[in-house]
Amino acid sequence: MIELTDIAYVRSGVADLATATEFATSIVGLELVDGGEPGVAHLRADSAHHRLALVEGESGVIASGFTVADEEALAAAETALETRGIRAARIDPYGCRSRRVRAGIGFDDPFGNRIELVAGQHSLATPVNYSRAAGITEFGHLCVDAPDVREAYRFWSSTFNARVSDWIGDDACLMRINPVHHKLAVFAADGPGLCHMNFQVAAIDDIFRSWHFLVEQGVEIEMGPGRHPQSGAVFLYFQGPEGFTYEYSYGVRRIEDDATWRPRVFDPAERGSIDMWLGPTSRPTSQPQLVTTSELPLRKAT
């Protein structure tokens, strides 16, 4: 069982690096870290050097990175993957430098999502210099696509320390690797890809302030503001350049006791299964008969 300690980064190819970087800073609020690397923009969200690397080239996710404890754990992971018939390739020194990690390996999940395990992800000592006061506190979770969510769950839960926190039918599996409700989600899709990248924000006010800001900026709001019944988080999804979906959320629950937590299965056919604030679309047919005061049986004079 390979122990993932955290999510590390998303690395994504962009055809127009300048536009994607401008969006990630002035709209999302991330800090552009001077990586001194032509063709790569490193975007910072918390204590790690970066959480999002935009790489000039073909549009689309390149890799989703996870951390392991150290280089010994990385070597053990490489062996464990090989034992399962999964070929893992060492990330070369240039690649490690670009990722700001000591060492790393890359492999494909059963659906072709490129996954990277890294050790020694660099931290920065200075406070984050956010480009906009979006209230971002940290990289919350990443969500990858897969044609078979149940199979994806079997892969992640048997090869790694991922544990399912909740299901949305067979459409989505939300998995934790630490007490946070989920750090990794898998959503049903035709093929591999990045479904979205989540950043936690400090207050519910940040969600609604960003909502107004994004609308004023003409950014496409994909869903929300709403509230996920699974983690309980108030959320807002919005689309950046080249189809990159960002999510802000506030108030993700923690699962402190694995032994007592029972994963729930939400019904994707239910309107509120992603957003519990979406009530039924129509008034209930058996609307309780309103009784007006004029109809109340008058108190009999005693």
Ligand SMILES: O=C(O)c1cccc(O)c1O
């Ligand atoms: O936070 C969640 O519970 C959640 C649920 C469904 C889909 C998501 O992206 C989520 O983050």
Ligand SMILES: [Fe+2]
């Ligand atoms: Fe999410």
